[in-house]
Amino acid sequence: MIFGNLDDVREACRDLPAGDAQAAAAAAARQANLTKPPGSLGRLEELAIWLARWQGRAVPTLERAAILVFAGNHGVAVRRVSAYPQSVTEQMVANFAAGGAAVNQIARVAAAELCIVPIQLDRPTADFTSAPAMDSAEFLAALNKGYEQVRDGCHLLAIGEMGIGNTTAASALCAALLGGSTARWVGRGTGVDDAGLRRKRAAVESAIQRHRGMLDDPLATAAALGGRELAAVAGATLAARHRHTPVLLDGFVATSAVVPLVRLNPAVLDHCRAAHVSAEAAHRALLRKIRMRPLLDLDMRLGEASGAAVAILLLRAALSCHAGMATFVEAGVSGPDGS
Numbered sequence: 534m535i536f537g538n539l540d541d542v543r544e545a546c547r548d549l550p551a552g553d554a555q556a557a558a559a560a561a562a563r564q565a566n567l568t569k570p571p572g573s574l575g576r577l578e579e580l581a582i583w584l585a586r587w588q589g590r591a592v593p594t595l596e597r598a599a600i601l602v603f604a605g606n607h608g609v610a611v612r613r614v615s616a617y618p619q620s621v622t623e624q625m626v627a628n629f630a631a632g633g634a635a636v637n638q639i640a641r642v643a644a645a646e647l648c649i650v651p652i653q654l655d656r657p658t659a660d661f662t663s664a665p666a667m668d669s670a671e672f673l674a675a676l677n678k679g680y681e682q683v684r685d686g687c688h689l690l691a692i693g694e695m696g697i698g699n700t701t702a703a704s705a706l707c708a709a710l711l712g713g714s715t716a717r718w719v720g721r722g723t724g725v726d727d728a729g730l731r732r733k734r735a736a737v738e739s740a741i742q743r744h745r746g747m748l749d750d751p752l753a754t755a756a757a758l759g760g761r762e763l764a765a766v767a768g769a770t771l772a773a774r775h776r777h778t779p780v781l782l783d784g785f786v787a788t789s790a791v792v793p794l795v796r797l798n799p800a801v802l803d804h805c806r807a808a809h810v811s812a813e814a815a816h817r818a819l820l821r822k823i824r825m826r827p828l829l830d831l832d833m834r835l836g837e838a839s840g841a842a843v844a845i846l847l848l849r850a851a852l853s854c855h856a857g858m859a860t861f862v863e864a865g866v867s868g869p870d871g872s
Contacts, residue, residue: 535677539669539752542676542771546797549774552586552804560585563592566860571869576828580806580848581855587779587804588688592856598645598689598845601682601769602629602636602838605652605675605762607698608660609740614701614733616723619657622697625837626651629695635835636693639842643849645691652678652761661705662739665757672756672764679768683776690773691808691845693783693838694762694790697723700813703789705737705758707815709748710792711822715741720785720813751793759790766790774804781808781848783841784834785816788823795823809833809840 536542560582565571572578584593604626610619628634629649640647652675658666667675683690700722707718719734740758747753755764767790773780782788782805794801802825809829810817820827828847833840861868 535680536673538673542752543797545771545775546794546801549798549801550777552777553589554586556589556591557582557586559591560855564855566862567854567858568861568864568866569858574854577851577854580851583806584689584779584848584852587777589777593688593852595688595845595849595852597687598643598691599687600636600640600645600647600691600693600838600842601650602648602693602695603650603652603679603762603765603769604654604695605699605760605765606654606657606696607702607760608657608666609662609701609736610657610698611660612662612732612736613729614725614736615697616725616729617697619697622695623651623654625695626654629837634837635839636837636842639839643842643845645842645845648682650678650682650765652765658760661702661758662736662743665744666702666759667756667761667764669756671761672752672759675761675764676768679765680772683769683772683778685776687776687778689781689845689848690769690778691781691783691838691841692766692769692787693836693841694766694786695837696760696762699760699762699786701733701736702758702760702763703786704733704815705740706755706763706789706792707819708737709741709744709754709758710751710796711819717818718815720815722813751796755793763790767794770794770805771801774801778804780805781841781844782806783808783838784811784836785813785819786836787838788816788819792819792823808844811840
């Protein structure tokens with residue numbers, strides 16, 4: 534086991550390695566000498582420098598890109614907070630394995646290895662309106678599971694999730710840890726009707742009231758209101774930081790999963806970028822709260838790391854320009870000063 538108790542996790546969030554400032558400076562210097570007006574590639578330039586900082590090389594590589602999708606089931610699903618039955622989680626995991634999901638197709642064109650990690654699908658978390666979703670041991674086991682999936686040598690990691698009922702858990706985490714009304718954080722998720730939306734809001738309000746006494750502790754809150762796949766997302770994100778691996782976070786659920794870590798240390802996501810902003814309205818509010826600017830805005834709301842997988846293609850474009858463009862000297866083109 535990597536983390537034996539919650540204090541170990543807290544310490545791991547305090548003791549964070551920094552990126553390589555020298556590699557980032559070298560990458561920025563290269564960008565300044567490529568055959569283009571300074572800054573003319575916009576955020577593509579910043580992304581190349583960000584990759585350089587966390588890979589520790591002036592010219593980064595994406596030879597080994599990976600996508601991790603964690604799957605879990607939620608007891609709160611009995612409150613009819615989703616448009617789909619809980620059995621869909623396991624059915625979709627089988628679909629991933631058969632290559633039939635959207636993320637399979639995008640991973641293929643993005644040249645990224647796809648890994649699906651189901652976590653005790655036959656044992657949903659407790660219904661958090663009546664009990665904590667997980668005790669500390671269950672939470673740690675799931676977080677450790679996520680941590681263990683991240684290997685040395687990965688050049689880029691995209692992280693997503695699958696789990697019927699998990700937008701309800703995500704909304705509860707955001708409401709509990711970031712404040713604001715339930716209505717602000719609870720959306721339609723898989724497409725619930727008005728009655729379903731009311732049930733979803735009621736479930737979140739009930740859960741926050743029941744567990745109000747622990748909401749000053751981000752990790753205890755993550756155990757009480759979260760899910761196994763959300764804990765695994767947090768574990769994988771923390772492992773990537775410790776391994777100097779840049780991360781693309783997927784949509785609302787995956788981003789909400791790391792909010793407990795942000796509450797422990799606001800710098801914990803320096804190695805991460807928000808791959809996209811989803812059509813789930815609360816995602817935009819969440820990104821504003823944690824000061825992350827999304828790379829893409831495509832009205833996606835599928836989950837399963839689909840938005841993060843698309844963003845890998847954007848990073849490949851950024852890196853192709855960074856590595857492949859000629860400098861002014863190499864191309865025999867005059868620079869801004871005419872030299």
